[in-house]
Amino acid sequence: MTDTLDSAPAAAAGTPASVASVIRAPRGATRTAKSWGAEAAKRMLMNNLDPEVAERPDDLVVYGGTGRAARSWAAYEAIVRTLDELEPDETLLVQSGKPVGVFRTHEWAPRVLIANSNLVGDWATWPEFRRLEDLGLTMYGQMTAGSWIYIGTQGILQGTYETFAAVARSLGRASTGSATGSGASTGSATGSGASTGSATGSTIPADDLRGTLTLTAGCGGMGGAQPLAVTMNGGAVLIVDVDRTRLDRRVAHGYLDEVADDLDAAVARVTAARDAGEALSVGVEGNAAEIFPELLARGIRIDIVTDQTSAHDPLSYLPIGTAVADWQAEAARDPEDFTRRARESMAAHVRAMVGFQDAGAAVFDYGNSIRREAELGGYDRAFSFPGFVPAYIRPLFAEGKGPFRWVALSGDPEDIAKTDRAVAELFPEDAALHRWLRKAGEQVHFEGLPARICWLGYQERHLAGLRFNEMVASGELSGPIVIGRDHLDAGSVASPYRETEAMADGSDAIADWPLLNALLNTASGASWVSIHHGGGVGIGRSIHAGQVCVADGTALAAEKLARVLVNDPGTGVMRHVDAGYDRAREVAAERGLTVPMW
Ligand code: NAD
Numbered sequence: 001m002t003d004t005l006d007s008a009p010a011a012a013a014g015t016p017a018s019v020a021s022v023i024r025a026p027r028g029a030t031r032t033a034k035s036w037g038a039e040a041a042k043r044m045l046m047n048n049l050d051p052e053v054a055e056r057p058d059d060l061v062v063y064g065g066t067g068r069a070a071r072s073w074a075a076y077e078a079i080v081r082t083l084d085e086l087e088p089d090e091t092l093l094v095q096s097g098k099p100v101g102v103f104r105t106h107e108w109a110p111r112v113l114i115a116n117s118n119l120v121g122d123w124a125t126w127p128e129f130r131r132l133e134d135l136g137l138t139m140y141g142q143m144t145a146g147s148w149i150y151i152g153t154q155g156i157l158q159g160t161y162e163t164f165a166a167v168a169r170s171l172g173r174a175s176t177g178s179a180t181g182s183g184a185s186t187g188s189a190t191g192s193g194a195s196t197g198s199a200t201g202s203t204i205p206a207d208d209l210r211g212t213l214t215l216t217a218g219c220g221g222m223g224g225a226q227p228l229a230v231t232m233n234g235g236a237v238l239i240v241d242v243d244r245t246r247l248d249r250r251v252a253h254g255y256l257d258e259v260a261d262d263l264d265a266a267v268a269r270v271t272a273a274r275d276a277g278e279a280l281s282v283g284v285e286g287n288a289a290e291i292f293p294e295l296l297a298r299g300i301r302i303d304i305v306t307d308q309t310s311a312h313d314p315l316s317y318l319p320i321g322t323a324v325a326d327w328q329a330e331a332a333r334d335p336e337d338f339t340r341r342a343r344e345s346m347a348a349h350v351r352a353m354v355g356f357q358d359a360g361a362a363v364f365d366y367g368n369s370i371r372r373e374a375e376l377g378g379y380d381r382a383f384s385f386p387g388f389v390p391a392y393i394r395p396l397f398a399e400g401k402g403p404f405r406w407v408a409l410s411g412d413p414e415d416i417a418k419t420d421r422a423v424a425e426l427f428p429e430d431a432a433l434h435r436w437l438r439k440a441g442e443q444v445h446f447e448g449l450p451a452r453i454c455w456l457g458y459q460e461r462h463l464a465g466l467r468f469n470e471m472v473a474s475g476e477l478s479g480p481i482v483i484g485r486d487h488l489d490a491g492s493v494a495s496p497y498r499e500t501e502a503m504a505d506g507s508d509a510i511a512d513w514p515l516l517n518a519l520l521n522t523a524s525g526a527s528w529v530s531i532h533h534g535g536g537v538g539i540g541r542s543i544h545a546g547q548v549c550v551a552d553g554t555a556l557a558a559e560k561l562a563r564v565l566v567n568d569p570g571t572g573v574m575r576h577v578d579a580g581y582d583r584a585r586e587v588a589a590e591r592g593l594t595v596p597m598w
Contacts, residue, residue, distance in 0.1 A: 027411025063221025065316030067142025071097030116141030152447030209235025223308030227281030343377030400458030400569035410479030472553035490572020525560030
């Protein structure tokens, strides 16, 4: 595999960025590892650090502020080497991005078990985490960075696209078809979200944000999906980012239409597009904590407001008064003062968001904990608007639906086109899915290995997995397919400011569920399984788990896929049955999930 590294990475933690290597996963159907499970883990680790995929590959940072794929370059090299040597009945253990042991297990066991960023409760704070990180003892794994199943900005695109479609429906904009209800008003932070409706009506037109203007901020690895998600729904959107290079990167990758020279030009472009009913995304360089209040003061009509700056980590949110060039140095010099200033800026940012809500806009927190940070910054109305999960996503979680994704290890985009067609054939009735697959095929630029995402639920995902496995076995596809998901899923996360906000039974902070999910996936035959802390919303605020499996065309892979891809989303249905969601009870009864002691 050394031919995939342009030069040998330097071998110490804290290696200067300039000496890090350009990494690209090997392609094709020939492996150097002894099993496809190990080969796939190795390629996906490398893919996470491909410059096309990672936001700051030189620092091993994949996305989400400081979400890393490995603790250091030395650790990265050791993981790659160990995976190449790993026997098909051995399991590698990875502790916060560092390989720590190889154990004899069996061929049904995962090839890799990963635990990232976990801290004991009373110690689970950013300052303590950073102290331990500085000692070289841990790393921040975010969700799919440290668990090696990030697929670039596409990974969040469909969820963002469906969220904006649900926002449009909540605004009463759907002109045909069934607006089956997202289950919560946009104005309540305390809605139980226990609706039995589906947030993806099957005949909603694709252009249901036409004539609206969305304002958001944060055009990074995940936030960069927002402009394309809005324009795919037909709307106009203005996105603010302090870092011009992030905006330019999204233009280059087809996620953003253009970057305006200044705020006046940006406003002129998006309001004209809104009034003409045109889809257009415009980026503008600036600090959201200044630009949001400025736009509110100007009285510009904005219909939808959200945000995806890296607010979960105050050191990854730029406060007013600091230049981008000084960001890292200032944060490192005095993290406490930087945190205080970032929170003050977030308070100004969120105060403006609440102002837009008071003026009639649909406003929601997009999963970055900005309300809590603004509250810590002294703003007491921060929780006036809801998180996106109780507002729009919970009904999908109750069906075990979540961000199912797959990657072609061949590197051949045609393999993804074939799998797209196969998924469409498997679910002929699902018009929303067909619309998504068509649009994704036309508009999504692959970053790194070709990949696809689509939200599938309980008793759906395994159908796709088994079909892919058949296609690999028959030679229809030119290499194995890796199948995984985000940790943001129905049964794999406890995160009271995001996925489990406002659970019907008040169980928001109960973290047994993601641990059970990880244990079950390990027992079911996943190729690698991970348990993380702090992803999405920051240290102290979430526990979550991931699984990845591999369709290599063998009968054994089919057996494993049939279990993992049923059981994994099944934990989502189970979790929502337990919390009292009627739709989850119906799904369990209809699709044969055994949930004792109802
Ligand atoms: P990222 O670090 O790649 O990007 C964050 C962006 O915010 C950067 O481009 C940065 O320049 C910009 N930024 C920082 N401070 C700013 C300010 N004051 N004004 C304007 N721009 C500013 O992170 P990401 O991967 O895009 O994730 C963004 C956030 O969304 C994180 O908090 C992450 O945890 C969360 N997230 C949400 C979901 C979801 O499903 N909703 C999924 C993944 C991540």
